[in-house]
Amino acid sequence: MNERYSKSILSVAHHEHRDARTSSSKHGDLLDFVQEFVRSYLRSHVSDGVILGLSAVIIGAFGAGVSGSRAAGILIFVLVILTGLIILLRPLFKTYALQRDIAGLIEAGESLHISSVVERPSSAPDKFYFDALTRLTADARSEIGQLRAQRMDQERYMELWVHEIKTPLTALNLVCQKIDEPMRSTILREITHLDTLVEQALYVARLKSFNQDFKLEHVDLALVCKEACKRMARAMIECGVTPQIDIADQTVVTTDAKQLEFILRQLIQNALQYGAHHIRLSTQPNEGEACVLKISDDGWGIPSQDITRIFERGFTGKNGRAYGSSTGMGLYLCAEMCQAMGVGISAESAHGEGTVIKLVLPYDVDRFAFEKNRRM
Amino acid sequence: MTQIAIIEDDRILQGELARILDLHGYSPICWDQTTDVYEFLLAYKPDALLLDLSLPRIHGHEVVRALRTEERLSVLRHIPVIVVTSSQSEYDELLSMNLGADDVVTKPYNPAILIARLDSVMRRASVSAVTSQLTCGDLAFSPLENRASSPTGSVDLSRNEAKILHTLMIHEDAIVSRSDLMVELWQSDAFVDDNTLTVNVNRLRKSLRHIGCERYLITKRGIGYVLTARGE
Numbered sequence: 001m002n003e004r005y006s007k008s009i010l011s012v013a014h015h016e017h018r019d020a021r022t023s024s025s026k027h028g029d030l031l032d033f034v035q036e037f038v039r040s041y042l043r044s045h046v047s048d049g050v051i052l053g054l055s056a057v058i059i060g061a062f063g064a065g066v067s068g069s070r071a072a073g074i075l076i077f078v079l080v081i082l083t084g085l086i087i088l089l090r091p092l093f094k095t096y097a098l099q100r101d102i103a104g105l106i107e108a109g110e111s112l113h114i115s116s117v118v119e120r121p122s123s124a125p126d127k128f129y130f131d132a133l134t135r136l137t138a139d140a141r142s143e144i145g146q147l148r149a150q151r152m153d154q155e156r157y158m159e160l161w162v163h164e165i166k167t168p169l170t171a172l173n174l175v176c177q178k179i180d181e182p183m184r185s186t187i188l189r190e191i192t193h194l195d196t197l198v199e200q201a202l203y204v205a206r207l208k209s210f211n212q213d214f215k216l217e218h219v220d221l222a223l224v225c226k227e228a229c230k231r232m233a234r235a236m237i238e239c240g241v242t243p244q245i246d247i248a249d250q251t252v253v254t255t256d257a258k259q260l261e262f263i264l265r266q267l268i269q270n271a272l273q274y275g276a277h278h279i280r281l282s283t284q285p286n287e288g289e290a291c292v293l294k295i296s297d298d299g300w301g302i303p304s305q306d307i308t309r310i311f312e313r314g315f316t317g318k319n320g321r322a323y324g325s326s327t328g329m330g331l332y333l334c335a336e337m338c339q340a341m342g343v344g345i346s347a348e349s350a351h352g353e354g355t356v357i358k359l360v361l362p363y364d365v366d367r368f369a370f371e372k373n374r375r376m
Numbered sequence: 377m378t379q380i381a382i383i384e385d386d387r388i389l390q391g392e393l394a395r396i397l398d399l400h401g402y403s404p405i406c407w408d409q410t411t412d413v414y415e416f417l418l419a420y421k422p423d424a425l426l427l428d429l430s431l432p433r434i435h436g437h438e439v440v441r442a443l444r445t446e447e448r449l450s451v452l453r454h455i456p457v458i459v460v461t462s463s464q465s466e467y468d469e470l471l472s473m474n475l476g477a478d479d480v481v482t483k484p485y486n487p488a489i490l491i492a493r494l495d496s497v498m499r500r501a502s503v504s505a506v507t508s509q510l511t512c513g514d515l516a517f518s519p520l521e522n523r524a525s526s527p528t529g530s531v532d533l534s535r536n537e538a539k540i541l542h543t544l545m546i547h548e549d550a551i552v553s554r555s556d557l558m559v560e561l562w563q564s565d566a567f568v569d570d571n572t573l574t575v576n577v578n579r580l581r582k583s584l585r586h587i588g589c590e591r592y593l594i595t596k597r598g599i600g601y602v603l604t605a606r607g608e
Contacts, residue, residue, distance in 0.1 A: 166462040170484040171388040181553055181599060195484075226565060233562040237555050242569045 033103055034096075041092050052084035095126060112137050112144075151208070158205040165198055185238070192234060196269075199262060200333060207336050214341060216365055219257045221293060222247040225281045228264035232272075236279070239272050246282035253291050253361040256341055260361075263334045264295070267357050270330065271297035274355065284358075290344075293359040302349040310347060311335040377403040378498065381422035383439070384460065385409060385431050393426060396487045399546060400508035400519070402494075413439060417452055424498060427477075429461040429468065436461070437475055444476035456501045458494060460485070486563060488519070488542055495520040510545040513605025515589040517541055526587040536566055537580040544593070544603035553600035577601065 042049075056077050064073020101118045105111060115134035121127050169191060176187045222245060229236065229243045236243065264281075271279050276297035284292040302310060302317075309315045314328040338345040344360030380402050384390040394404040407416050413434060417425070425443075429436035440457055443449050459472040462483040469480045478497045481490055495507040499520070507520045514526045522538040524531055533541065543560045544552055554573060561568050561576075568576070577593075584590045594602050 163462055166483055167386055167389070170462070171386060171392070173484055174392040174487070175388060177547070178550070181551065185553065185555060229567060230562050230565075233559045234555065237558045237562070240570070242567055245567075 033100060037096060037099055038092070045088060048088055052081065052088065056080035056084065091123075094123070095121070098126070112141050155205055158202060162198055162202045169195055169198070185234075189234060189238070196265070200329070203259070203262060203337060204329075204333060207333075207340060214256045215258070216254055217257060218252050219255055219260060220249070221251045221253060221283065221291065221361075222249055224257055224261050225264060225293075228261050228268060229281075231261075232265055232268045235269065235272055239276070241272065241276060241279055243268075244278065244280040244282075246280065247293075248283070251283055251291060253363055254365040255343060255361055259337055259341060260343075260359075263337060263359070266330050266334050267295045271295070271299055271355070274301075275299035276354075289364070290360045290362045293361060294356055295359075296354065296356045298354045301351045301353045301355055302347065303351040307347060307349055311345070378424070379403045379405055379420065379422040380494070381405045381407065381417060381420060381425045383407045383413060383425065383431065383436075384428040386428075389428075392487075393490075396491065396546070397494075399548075400491050400510055402508060414442065414449060417443075418449070421451065422455065424456040424458070424494065424501070426458050426460055426494075429459060429463065429472070437471060440472060440475040440477050454501070456497045458490075458497060460490075487546065488539075488560070489563075491519060510542070510548075512545055512548050512592060512603055513589075515584070515587075515592055515605075517545055524583065524587060524589070526589050528588045529586065531583045531586045533583055534576075534579065535564065536561055536568070536576045537583060539564055539566075540576060540580055541603070544601060547603075549602065549604045549606065551596050551600045551602045556600070 059080050060073045060077030063076035064070050067073070098118060098121055102114055105114050105117060110117075115130070115137050118130075120130050120134075173188070173191055176184060176191065179187060225243075225245050225247060229245070268279060274297070276299035278298045280294075280296045282294050282296070284294055286292055306315075306317050310317075310331050311334075312328075313332040315332070316328045335345055337343075338359065342362065342365070344358075346358050346360075347355060348358070349355035378401075380397055382390055382393050382397075382404055384393060384407070390406050394406055397404040405420050405422055407413065409432070413431075427436050427439060431439075436459060440459065443452050443455065443457065457477045459477045459480045460483065461468060461472075461480065469482075472480050478500070479493050481493055491508050499507055507518065510517045510519070515524065516526065517524045517538075519538070519542050522533050522535065524533055524541060539561055540557055543557055554570070557577075558568055558570075558573055561573070577595075581590055581593055584593055592603050592605055594604065596602060
């Protein structure tokens with residue numbers, strides 16, 4: 001098969017490189033900051049320096065004239081320069097500490113907390129700027145707080161709603177068992193579709209959550225693949241597709257089982273929509289820290305101009321045909337979920353040659369590191 | 377007759393559960409929602425209980441706890457309880473079990489699985505418990521044992537044959553499409569294709585022939601199969 005690679009979202013690597021900066025680089029940054037600060041301060045006080053210089057010359061000359069001695073004149077000149085320099089440069093030292101602390105906080109992403117951490121300067125005009133900053137950050141924090149609260153309310157409602165809607169869906173499902181064909185299959189299929197959409201809504205809501213709820217657990221890959229196939233049974237059977245599951249028993253990875261199963265179902269759905277007659281779920285032999293799960297189909301494949309965009313939100317492919325779902329959200333959602341879960345996802349395909357989707361699932365996850373990276 | 381109480385506030389679900397239980401030879405008693413749950417249970421003293429967690433005035437967990445601990449309900453203390461819930465929370469499941477439920481089933485559920493769980497719970501609860509049995513004319517089928525019998529004799533069925541027969545009997549007199557049968561078989565990890573289904577149905581027919589019930593299984597060409605005692 002002609003392999004062309006799509007955009008890979010290899011989240012595991014992505015998260016790792018954001019780890020703590022080394023202390024030597026911090027040191028280097030400090031030196032840079034000092035240089036920059038001093039340079040800009042001096043640049044903005046060039047006119048002051050000129051005035052000082054001129055005044056010193058004039059006063060010195062005057063003094064020399066009055067006292068009649070050139071030495072006295074030079075001495076006065078030097079004294080004026082020194083006094084002037086002290087007056088000019090004193091603020092430099094005073095505000096240096098303040099500026100360094102503020103710059104540090106901004107660098108660490110804590111700009112909203114500047115006014116609570118840094119000491120308020122006592123002199124004008126610094127203290128006026130500082131007060132304005134305090135006011136600004138307070139307003140920003142309050143707005144963010146409100147938004148967060150609203151978001152949490154929405155999420156809570158969403159969870160409740162999903163919970164509630166399962167009851168009428170179950171009832172519908174049961175009642176429809178009694179309807180005759182051909183309506184029965186159609187209605188049951190639509191109910192399954194509804195169920196999937198409800199689930200999708202829940203996952204979309206959770207993705208945007210500040211409080212993402214992942215249950216990292218040991219998951220038997222063969223089992224979760226079978227579960228996904230069972231839930232997709234009706235759709236697959238109606239397309240005349242039987243799954244081939246080539247995964248050794250006891251292949252265990254660490255991830256969120258429910259979300260993985262949802263993703264698998266989405267991928268199977270795509271394969272069916274894209275003309276698959278045969279779907280194979282298998283693992284690639286791998287000695288490393290992660291297991292590669294392949295979902296392969298023998299469908300129409302993805303044309304090369306589309307493949308780099310299939311994971312984009314709302315992407316609907318050439319001729320308006322949606323790869324994955326009519327809203328273009330299906331694969332986008334999968335990719336987002338994978339990224340949030342630290343799972344890699346990529347696609348290989350060529351037009352007319354089927355498609356292979358690969359998921360990179362870690363065997364073991366250092367939970368502490370996972371949580372830390374997620375919060376960043 | 378084994379009496380099973382159904383405590384569920386959704387009328388449609390309650391009706392469906394009752395129908396499934398009745399079909400499988402159990403005797404369902406439905407809670408009518410206006411009486412107090414405990415009074416209802418004390419009045420009927422059922423052999424087992426299907427309990428929904430999300431009830432209007434009282435939470436299912438509270439009911440389980442009360443049944444297992446309260447003095448006035450001591451006569452019901454050892455009654456098998458299956459909790460039915462739409463919550464997929466493991467916490468809910470764990471809590472239900474810790475409070476004394478025997479099993480937890482989540483909605484949406486497969487009726488055959490619910491019956492299997494109930495059978496299993498009933499069997500654990502008492503040595504001589506009668507487990508579910510479906511009948512159609514002279515034919516009787518026991519899902520727990522995968523055994524079909526008639527006045528002429530009995531025969532053990534393979535897992536796939538049993539699944540097919542069970543599905544046909546649940547829909548007795550109604551035509552079941554080939555897709556439906558395949559969907560059911562897939563639920564027990566048998567990812568059969570069209571041809572394999574045909575093979576299995578033929579095997580079932582042969583098994584039924586052993587006990588003289590072959591005439592009950594009718595093929596509706598192009599649509600599916602039906603199990604009926606009414607004869608064509």
